[in-house]
Amino acid sequence: MLTLFFSCKNEEDEALNTKTETVTEIKNEVNRVEPPHWWVGFKETSLQLLVHHPNISKATPSISYAGVAIKKVNKADSPNYLFIDLEISEIAKSGQFNINFKFEDGTKLVQTYQLKDRDKAVDQFVGFDSSDAIYLITPDRFSNGNPNNDSIKGLNEQDVDRSHDYKRHGGDITGITNHLDYISDMGFTQVWSCPLLTNDMENGSYHGYAITDYYQVDPRFGTMEEYINLSQKAREKGMGMIMDQVANHCGVSHWWMKDLPFKDWVNQQSKFEKREPLNNSNHRRTVNQDLYASNQDKNEMTEGWFVPTMPDLNQRNPFMAKYITQNSIWWIETLKLSGIRQDTYPYPDKDFMSSWAKQIMTEYPNFSIVGEEWSYNPLLIGYWQAGHKNKDGYNGHLKSTMDFAMNQNIVDALNQDEAWDRGLIKMYEGLANDFSYTSPKDIMIFLDNHDKSRVFTQFNGDITKTKTALSYMLTLPRIPQIYYGTEILMDDFEKPGDHGLIRTDFPGGWQDDAVNAFTGKGLTEEQLDMQRYIKTLLNYRKESNAIHNGKTIHFAPFNGTYFLFRIAEDETVVHIINKNENPITIDLNRYNEVGLKGKTLTNIVSGQTIIWEDTIQLDKKGSLILTTKK
Structure with missing residues (x-):
């Protein structure tokens, strides 16, 4: 039995004038209400509910609950939608209440809605920064922790086929949870997973970027409870959870594509509905900054579809804009996220993206959002x-x-x-x-990810170059991200840059794998060495104030060497790159301004010590990372 409070007079008198109403049964008579629940205590007191049900526009909704009022009911172009604007005042308490829908013919529908207490204070939503190191995972290819969810009846792609680079392989949420110890022990402090929401597409659904339900975990990855558990277990190990979100597009099999609420819910909607050829984006991302960009180019960029199977969402529609923003906040609150990685950041309406980020950061001032701007122009x-x-x-x-x-x-x-x-x-x-x-x-720095060729492949299998690049990246004034498998030299030599191959299965993630990178079983000596190398650097970096917050000084390359210094009051880290094939002696007086003369420095990787005197001999090509820290 549930006791509800509702107003007898008006909103101003709600706290003093209430009576009880007894609800003996939770009602779920409406096809869909999104967000499916909400919370009390936000700075933004408005909430917009998307209601989808046959001919729901002919119904009049009403609510009787203290602190909650319907401010406006918005009809859509489709008769099967209502968008209900609620005001949730400061006096609103957590609890469940009924939304009553009364039709003109006297019939009624009842939907029970829930407001929850926020069980984490705003200042506890702490994002990532330069003290963090991020581990990026393609979940379908990382580890299959629950083979029972490999095939889900009713979804388009049923079969698991690990021999096919673009089929589902069965990796899931439980697989990530099972290996959080490995991720943490390696020295990572944040986990970023490619999207885990339902992607019910006919093919290629494994990657997750063609979302077909923004409020549902893909059952082939697991359940909502398992996703929440993953985030909680990560936090218990001192790691944050970053969610990959997509505001620019959805999948063409999204449930609303069969019944779009407004005539402008997606870009080029008229063409889509008439089955006319659609224009893809021109991908001219510079139109966002270009002072001389034509409107034609701007429109082709923002209104063109990313690919034909990904409808381009129209964020200039205020209902769509509200939907996306509320969805982001819903997931932050549900998973207790530390951050969001926003896919294809320059492609949506840029004024919307500014508003979206501002609203999130207003609610969560210590939060982090990273946007994907795929550009080589700083x-x-x-x-x-x-x-x-x-x-x-x-x-x-x-x-x-x-x-x-x-x-x-x-x-x-x-x-x-x-x-x-x-x-x-x-x-x-x-x-x-x-x-x-x-x-x-x-700024987030990386060498490879789910879209770019493996770094080991980019260096044509050269381990020295790969180590040098990774060590340099990990000493920069940046937030570093490493793609799963980079630590064991995973590659895509067979088809460099091929997405399916870039996202190869992590060895040991499946029960019948002969090689297990989680335990080291079957790895080559080169792979084990790289794994130890990354683990050593990451775990040093985790406690390094100089790398997190220190001053940066670097010297122009000289005699085939490049010296970078990260300096804090109690610590100096030196990163030296040497491209010489033969041993070379370097005059250290060139670097006197750093103030290291006479000090003892330790090689972070080998543990050997040197005294910083007038010269240093570099015996081999590659990188050398030294620290004054004892």
């Missing part, structure tokens, strides 16, 4: 970051963007062998571009 990357002084006055309210520019500079620098310093200068000048960022240390 000016475009910096444009989105909060507080950046843009000529057009745009404020993206975004804490972090992804550093594709530095990513490319590192790879190009180490792959260019024909001259000592020419390649290293690309890396040096790439870091010198940090003046273009409002906060460089809040």
Whole structure:
């Protein structure tokens, strides 16, 4: 039995004038109400419910619950929708109440709705920063913890086929949860999983980026309870959970594509409904910053579909905008997230993205959002970051963007062998571009991910270059992200850049795997060495104030070497890159301003010590990472 309180007079008198109503049964007579529940205590007191049910527009909704009032009922173009604007005042308490829908012919529908207490304080939603290291996982390819959910009746893709790079392989939420110890022991502090929401597409559904239900966990990955448990278990091990979200597009099999609420719910909707050819995006992302961009190019960018199977959501529709924003907040609150990674950030309406980020950061001031701006131009990357002084006055309210520019500079620098310093200068000048960022240390750096060829492949199987790139990345003033399997030299040599191959199964994630990277069984000595190398660096980095917050000084490449220093009051970390094939002696007086002369430094990887004197001999090509920390 549930006791409900509702107003006898008006909203101002609710706290003093209430009586009880007894509800003996929870009603769920409406096909769909989203968000499926909400919370009390937000700064934003409005809530918009999407209600979907046959001819629901002919019904009049009513609510009797203290602190909750219907402010406006909005009809859509489809008769099967209502959008109900609620006001949830400060006096509203957690509990369940009925939304009563009365039709003109006297028939009624009843839907029970729940308001919850927020069980985590706003200041406890702490995001990621330069003290973190992020582990990116493609869940279908990481570990199959529950084979019973491999095939779910009623969904389009039924079969698991590990021999096919674009079929489902069976990895799931339980598989990630089972290996949180491995992730934590490696030294990672944040887990970013590619989308885990329902992707009920006819093929290629394993990757998760064509979402067909924004409030449902894909049952082939697991249950809502398992997703919540994953986040909780990660927090218990000191790791945050980052959710991959997609505001730009959905999957063409999304439930609403069969009954779109408004004529402009998705871009090019008229063409879609008439089955006319659709225009894909021109992918000219620079139109967001270009002072001279034509409206034609802007429209082709923002209104074109990313691919034909991914309808482009129209965030200029205010109901769509509200839907996306509320969905993000719902997941933050449900999973107790530390951050959001927003896919294809430049593709949606940019004013909406600013509003979206601002609303989230207003509710969660310590939260983190990183946007995917796939550009090798730091000016475009910096444009989105909060507080950046843009000529057009745009404020993206975004804490972090992804550093594709530095990513490319590192790879190009180490792959260019024909001259000592020419390649290293690309890396040096790439870091010198940090003046273009409002906060460089809040930018996310990476070498590979679910869309880019494996870094070991990018370096043509060169382990020394791979180690050098990773160690440099981990000492930069950045937030580093490492893709699952990079620590064991996973590659895509067979088809470089092929998405299905980039997302290869992690060995040991399936019961019959002969090789198990979680335990080390069957790994080659080179793979074990790389795994130990990354683990050593990450665990040192975890406790390094110099890397987290220290001053950065680097010196222009000289004699085929490049010196980078990270300096805090109690610690200096030195990263040296050497591209010389033969031993070389370097005059250290060039670096006297750093103040290391006479100090003892320890090799972070080997544990050996040296005294910083007038010279240092570099015996082999690669990187050397030293610290003054005892």
